[in-house]
Amino acid sequence: MNSLLAQYLRPHSISSMQDDVLIKELFLSHDPDGRRLDSEQVLRAMENIMCYATASEVPVSDEHVDAFAMNNASNIEVVGSQEPLGHTICKIAREILCKCSGEGDLHTRTMIVFDLVGNYRWDAKVVLVLAAFATSYGEFWLIMQLYPRNLLAVSVAMLKQLPCNVSMLKPRFKALSLLVKAMVENGDVCRNPNSNAIAAWELSSFLGVSELKDNMVILLVSKPELLPLEKLFLLVHQTYDHPHNKNLEGSYKIVWVPISSSETWTDVEERNFELFSCSLPWYSVRQPQLLNSAVVNLIKQEWNFKEEPIMVVLDSQGMVTNSNALDMVLIWGARGYPFSVTREIELWQEEDWTLPLMIDEIHPLLNKWVQEGRNICLYGSENKDWIIEFNAKMMEIRRLGLQVDMVFVGVKNPSEQVRNVLATINQEMHTTLLSFTEIQFFWYRLESIRKSKLRLGKVADTDHTLREVSALLNTEDSDNGWAVFGKGWPPDIVRLQGMQLMECLNLFPDWGGNVARRGLVGAIRNALGLAVSSEPCSHPNVLHYAEGSPEGIVVCEKCKRLLKMFVVYE
Template sequence: MWKCMHSNSVTIASWKLSSLVGRLSTISSHLRRQVDACYKLIETKMHNKLLDLSKESHIDNQEVLEMLFALKDSLPLKDSSSQAKIALSELKSKVVILLVSRPELLPIEVLLLLVQQMFDHPYRVNLQGSYEIVWVLIPSSDTWTDVEEQNFDFLSNLLPWFSIQRPWLLCSIVVKSIKQAWDFKEKPLMVVLDTQGMVTNLNAIDMALIWVAMAFLFSTSRENELWEEKTWNLQLLLDEIDPLVAKWVEEDQNLCIYGSNNIDWIREFNAKMRNMTSAGLQLKMVYVGKKNSSDDHMKKNLATLYEEKLTSSLTCTKIYFFWLRLESMRRSKLRLGHTDDHEDEILKQLSELLDTNDESEKGWVLLGKGSSTETLKLQGRKIMECLDLFPVWGENVAMLGLVGAITTALEPPLLVEPCSHSNIIQFVEGLKDTIICDKCKRLLEKFVVHKCDGTE
């Protein structure tokens, strides 16, 4: 009898426990859904707040930065050069550039150029700490790997900008918002916050590579302004990438920039150019290799140029910088909406250079003067034909200029007699004395026209 009663009580107790487990499981599932819903709501509100904060103007940038770097640390940043711990208040009243990337950051050549343009350039002295770069790392997954931490530790101690001391503690909502709001995927971004914490450029990395610290305030509107000030010439193309070449550009010397991977073609081209300079042609030559050439091939060609004293050349690193900068120029133009390269002379010329394929035609040259908008690009067989015509156009260089003399020889007058065509050209500083007629390819006779500017 006792055994029967004991068995029943055990059964009842088991049933009650089972029922309780079921109820607790239901409550747990319900609470988990509630927590997930609350977390999503918090995430949405924080995401929207981040978006709103970066679109609005504030007294300063502190509220936005505190939202982004919501770490339980009053000194969340570190100065890589001194290893000092930095408070967000150090960024107050400064333009802040958030360099968002994976822990491996950038290819070494791009990294070197970025440091050169943003920190080592003399123009930065004039800005006297008006901007700072903060490195914001986003891991490839939700958890950091040992390799990613090692990359961060190495680079954050080496590079001359601020970084987050412990980036793995960044709020997951902030990381998700950065990916969504700023469209961060794999390639690094330089997101610019002005002194009021407002986003003024979603990616200023091309600006930095092209314009150096001169791009300050690094906003999209500043990017447009810089392009409006520029015209296509060799000065824009070469910038200050090499001191000697920059000197030639400043002196307005005749320049020949050329590229090829074919060392036999390079030798033949240089032999013909030496004959021309020996005959009195004033010309400086710069070898810039070929876009995407392998390091081994490039170094071999540069060694040959040096040993055989063929011509001046940029170093291997500077050649890489040259092509990288041109790619940045084209991306910058396209991002700003200049899609029709037939309407945009700079974009047209950039695309021609970047899309040049010398595999079949052996090489290309670009001729011109530093600040002159007149340039001439020749490729393959056309180059040698042009050089063979030196006895025809060489004597006209003094009067027509290098580009004008070659153009006249390659494209002889279309009409037997002068065409009486006229062209009104507004005077600007540095305007050439000699201008070629577009129709008959003869020299235009110069007349001066005065126009009332309507002011008293």
């Protein structure tokens, strides 16, 4: 079967076009019905046969017989099938042997075998065919080793019309022995539990890059134009320039697998591939235009690749640990290593809706403000009149003594109007922290947060982070703007928009005096009655006191209720 799968990745020609037809028929024959087979046990028994048959022509003594083969081989069952395993292997072997004389074409003979194993998973198909071959091969050598000393062996050899002298077949046996040895040494390919692994293994072999051997590999599958340039810059930053990358240097490799939207690559797609493959810091598939259509179809079907790019994570054994880690990478960068689904779940257990989650690594000065615990206001809109009004009100409040740093983040899918707003802010306030590109980074990050949460099955009704990020992503059509107030620590933040936001700012003379005691977010919540409950929450929180930190009321970052305070001295 490996020889058939290996043809997936050959350049297209007349013969490979015929191979395409055969491979498509093979996929059509794949109709798993839930039956399960312990492929590991069958493979172990097959390996024993191959090793004993090729090791020597001298019979193996009882003391060398594998205890596994004696105790477990006969107990192998097929769950979900009425047919015993031995019958299935016998039928496959019979089809192989009956066609050895050359009757029928290769296409027909191959399809007969695949039809017999159509209801099994891919790993079981491989193992069953190998087991059928091993059974026939082992029977042959068992008879030949006993012949001519054993009369029973002589009689069976005569009925099977086996040759009396096999010396003339020694070159063929030697070649077959080498093949068998290679099959046994590469037995891990057969142990892979699904077609994901088969596709990954075949694709990796097509790359032919020795640096990938025994490494964790991330396959970046996309159209030849890859990504919008800004999102591409963010991806490069998160995978190569992120501060955590220095601790992971060489731990994983990224390989770009471009796939055309149609069966024939256009000149534009060719130029895009040449440009990006030479400019970006990752490996790429050689001549992706020649990828066999069966591999392309497998990627689309098994990894659910459509038009949007995906990042498929393979461990050092070629097993798929995450069918799409792109959003995870855009959110956490190298912190997400090893980029498995398990790691993604772990990271979300550590995260909540905070400023660091929203802005991680977008701008170094912004990160510095967060680390210093400064009050920060993120605000957005593309309505120039609203921006002018909002900034005027905030400048007035800052003159009254409120220390808060302003960061304009525009809107989702920023247009030229946002560029005009940036120019206006620079003129009115003489500074804007984020560039147009960094604003796009911010919104790409929020999109990835929402996609990651949804892919893990979260819903906005019960997930605070998903609810808040969805609210921001849905503000694009509003003429009025919004603002998020918060700081790095304590991590609580509050989002206001429209009339509620302006009402809050107009009331600053009433609540501004509470900022020193409650903190900016606490004072805003108190002024607008936003605290969920006055009853203390039950979430465990340990807050380390830092000089200058507000004392008194602190809100739980998870449920937004007040924390009951206990002082612990270390």
